[in-house]
Amino acid sequence: MTSGLWELVLKGIWITVQLTVFSSALALAVAFAFGILRTHRLWIVRFLAGCYIEVFRGTSALVFMFWIFFVLPLMFSYQLVPMWAAVLALGLTYGAYGAEVVRGALQAVAPAQREAGVALSFTRGQQLRKILIPQAWPEMIPPFNNLSIELLKGTALVSIMGVGDTAFAANLVRLALQESAEIYTYTLLIYFVLAFVISRGMRALERKAKAGIGRPMEKPAARKPGAGVLQMLKKVDGKAVDPQHAGTRARSAGGDA
């Protein structure tokens, strides 16, 4: 590959990064807005928010993107810049997935916490801001991590609409070189590295958020032979056995992530 072609790919990577960042920001805003509305006390608000979530979770991101690119201009004679149309499509779709995460995390906060807020006569906004969200936030990060990697993978779809992202650049390089194995291998590696960076960043964020409310990072439970017997002994004995040191031989579960 020549340097000119690499430059093309680099520009594509930059577009991919921008798309990921902007769409994630929109998705985050949408997720919080609709996730919170989903826990509203009026049923009609919950219902409407639920409609939005189900529609966007139900349809395919690519079909929705086609709709924004081809149908929206025809129906309303109003066309968005391709880049922003892509951000809108990705943000709204993944925001709907995120909204369910937000709702789940908010509902998982111990009810006594909300009751304490009521007892202190906090307004609903104060309850959310000062009690519920700070405690729910660390629980949201691992699913958000998965979603943002899904979103990164989703950004490749915009190449079909002619936005010059990494996948688009790869296609141009393929046409220029008449050879596809090399460039597509590189492209896959580029996306893998980007996903790795996102997931490391989210891991760090999770550690920080959990430390903020005084909880340690969860280690994936190591399953060891012999632990079952020790669990039974624990029940008989009535004393807690530290599962980390219970086993005789560690069984590798093959990587945690």
Next chain:
Amino acid sequence: MEWDWSAVDDFMPEFWDGVLTTLQVLALGSLISFGLGLVWAMALRARTRFITWPVALINEFIRNTPLLIQLFFFFFVLPEWDVQFSTLTTGVLAIGLHYSTYTAQVYRAGIDGVPVGQWEAATALNLPRGRTWFAVILPQAIRRVIPALGNYVISMLKDTPMLAVIGVLEMLQRARQQGAETFQFVEPITVVGVAFILIAYPASVLMRFLERRLVQQ
């Protein structure tokens, strides 16, 4: 812009053919992903790291890279290596392989959920490894993960439109063709979008029902 019902009527025959192709892709892709995912999950529990590490790496790689690029890879690179498949086969293989890395995680969670005592009981009864897997562990693990597998079938359904880019004539590709022929894009694409909701929403309700029935017992 007016909504034209006659354009919808014109699209209907094409649309049903597209639905059929989509469902075909979905069924075959699910079969591949269920089978291959189980192989991955069992390989991840192998006793030697010479198996677990490469399998984990391959899984991570496939799961964290876009299906679209994988489709292009299969579509453009395989012919360079003198492997010729039809577009439908290429699409089914790519989507099946991609989702097998998700189902592997689901199976893994299911296998991890089987109490350790079951493994020990199998060892105590001197069961061979194959019997341990197929007679003791998997029957308990798979029952619990059926709803989760179903959810991945639904997300696979929503990824089938990607096969349009390599020319598989599923719903979206039929809509694009219809639009290119008649210059009416609005109706076909909207019909396809609504069709996805009409298929995916009842399916996800069904999965929630299954989850209540199968998991919480």
